[in-house]
Amino acid sequence: MAEYETPEFYPVPFPDGLPTIELQRLSLARLMNDDVDQARRLFEICTREGFFYLDLTDHPKGLKLLHGAHSVHRVGQEVFKVPMAEKYKFEPRASYETGLLDTGYKELGLDSEGNCNKLELLNISQAGFFSGLEDYTLPSWLAPQEALFRSTLQTANVIHNVILAILERGLALPTGAFTSLHRLVDRSGDFLRILHYPAPKDGKPHAHPPTPAHRDAVSVALLFCWQGGLQITDSTAPVDHTVEEPEDTWFFVPPLPGHVIVNLGLVMEVLSGNVLRAGKHRVVTPPGPQGLHDRLSVLISARPEENTPMRALTSPKIPQKNPEDDPSGGEEVLSAKEWGIQQVLKTVHNIRRQNNEPLSQ
Template sequence: MPTQAYFDQYPSFPDDVQTAELQRVSFAKLLSQDSAEAKTLFEACRAWGFFVLDFEGCEEGQSFLQSAADMFELDKEVNSMDVEELMKYAYKPPYSLFGYKEAGNLKIEDGRPDRVEFYNVGRDDIMGVSAPLSNPPCIEQSRLALKSYMEQAHSIVRLICATLDSQLRLPSGTLASLQPLDKPSGTALRLLRYLPQPTADRRTSLLGHTDIGSLTILFNITGGLQLLAPGTDPTDEANWRYVKPVPGCAIVNLGDAMVEWSAGVLRSNMHRVTYAPGAQGQTPRYSHAYLVRPQAEAPMKRLAGGDSLIPELEQGEEENTMNAKEWEAHKAVAIRQGRDNARSRGGREIKLKGEKIATVTVSEVGA
């Protein structure tokens, strides 16, 4: 989340709300290859699949926070446009993942329309990997700022991947090589807005789900994001925990691709967005998410072998022979047909040379 100055523009997050106490990881310490911080990140990625990344205390972090603030301003600008005008740039999944999604065109768990609108800015478009797409003037005028943000975000993704490589005992550069900056992918910056909900009709705005990609960097200022406590029933409202936004920090989570590559060692946790708690619920909620997907031709098979902690195929398991583009299309069809309903994935027990490395439990990360 950006600086305290942005937080001061909104009501405070209430103290009487049950929250998910996520691990807070220092970006500066990861840059310095601090071994204890790397282990903290790994444990968080196995237990919740979420952690808070603190950008305070180093020049690179401060620069990224300023870029994130610029993206908040762009978020407000694009989502304040008339819907009729924005619909000229409507996204058309599964054929196109980029452009504008109006509120209400997707459903929540009980079949009612969602309450979120967003604009997806394609990374391939901004970085020149694909032919330029048509975007509203405010997006077109911000191409340089968007390019700078995406380059900075990519360097952070590379750092997280390098940390996970070391913890999983993979060859250096393994995870980053599957999601490079210069190869086609569905990676996008999503600029979201949630308008205040009627007091008498407050409900889920964006249904519970896991991210299909590899990693997400989320900035928000007001609450609304909720995580499902690992190992619990998503139909029980008591199992959903708010995430409290923190100045100077982003919320980072892993997606299903990381679970696939790690054979379930890493975790992709269910999450949803509902109304912001307390007085925050009376204000529009803006957030932006950098949604990283593997490059289209990346293999989705598990990264087992050598000294890796990722287990080899066991009896009854099948190797994933698809590339990322095929795998994403397969998952999209399965979800639409009800064969792959949203559920948390990963966090499996791992072993090395007969020595069990126990599954990390929620209590071990302070929840």
């Protein structure tokens, strides 16, 4: 794996002696070649913890995505140095509190000098490039990277749909039940995101995790990271935003060169009637000496087309609600866009609660 280690991305080694969990490793080549055992393992993982390492080094598509992610990381090392005033001009489509954050710049905390001190995000819209329904223009300090962003999103979409096709078969759904909802050209809120976690100036870990406990409001996420900080929990209970989860339930996920961390999201819980499970996780300050260095990661999401009804699909392997058990007719079925915005509001509320900030009315 030496040629995939990109040593310049690893400021210091991951410390020994920490509570860690090594996720199961799957092979992209074997998944793309319809290997029955790999498909079975993927489906089983997605009905439990919802996280796994995917080896990208054994297939040309994987290598293309891996090299693309490395290039995006290098871009991130430079573009986050752009003055805050310029970054703010790259605006999200709508208020962070009323829209999906699929494009634009966002920071989640400033120091006394007006610089980001917790987390900042750059979001590149997949629909902006590929839907053909908008004139999507990047700011001048990002525009030279458009070809890289397009290529990386295209390749990620292929890999997302390899995973989704296997989940279709595992749930005995018709071919295309998931993949037809996740086309490259759909308006879906899909994004390529570069995340920058500045190192605390005092060298001490943040009092609260920069990214609190949550499950992603996506279908599938591909996460590239080169430092510690990502943690998953052994708890299968729903996220409770009103209480702190016990620290001894959280485990670091060490980065693995040549691999991407795959995370199933809440969309798949809804569409599968909770047969599939989204991975609960958080991001804390990198451990030990790694915490003295800024942390960069690259996230590429898949979401369903924005008009998709957010309800369980029909299959012998998916439990169906009995209308007779709910005389009121049940809850209103939201579209994927409406549901996604609802999830964003919950996340914002959680972050504000954790940081003791005023809550939205």
